[in-house]
Amino acid sequence: MKILFIGDVVGQYAAKKLAEFLPGFKRKNNIDITVINGENSANGNGITPFSANILLPVSDVITTGNHCFKRVEMNSMYDENDRIIRPHNLGEGVRGKGYSILDFGKHKFVVINLMGSAFMQPCDNPFKAIIELLSKLDTPNIIVDFHAEATGEKKAMLYMLASKVSAVLGTHTHVQTADEQIFDDHTAYITDVGMTGSHDSIIGAEKEGLVNRFLNYVPTRHIEASGNIQINAVMLEVIPETGKASSISRIMNLI
């Protein structure tokens, strides 16, 4: 099975460009499953039903992260739609689901969203949370979106989950790393998939305001930059009988 995983989409313009780009790309590369991190796909931060509805027709699962509950209009969508997930380790009683099951009859794939604990908002221990969750799942085909800031925390997650899941894919920093690998001859890994958003920007946002904030301490809003869109993603191949990832390749496309 070929899986395409798209890094954090920043802003509605990028979401629309991605939605136009994906059908042809998926056909050409025989993609079976598409996962998109959509936590920043709305204009002005977070995800909204409007931006989610741009991405839903071209994806199987939308993952999120620390911005999952930024927008109040999104509340009911987490309850109603199994294909949009938020970090699993947000604690008991929180709306929405932390994982999504894709049932292909003969094989099941599970996409799990987890959030890191270092330099992020408070959450349950992601390591303990995923050990507990894995004990309940009955498929070897497991893709983890580990939405985390610290590179060390992401590598620790890889080493703990090596041979137990098909992929540990880092998101959140919006900067793609060049360390994609198959670890233990089983688990695909990259520290950060990167972002899908304006190339000429500061992690997807308009530059001038952010520079002014660093220079002069002027509070500023993140305004989605425009212009060329970069698509950051990884493509994986997973053998569904064993859950083994046999390849991972990094994508950095300008459209």
Ligand SMILES: [Fe+2]
């Ligand atoms: Fe993000």
Ligand SMILES: [Fe+2]
């Ligand atoms: Fe994030």
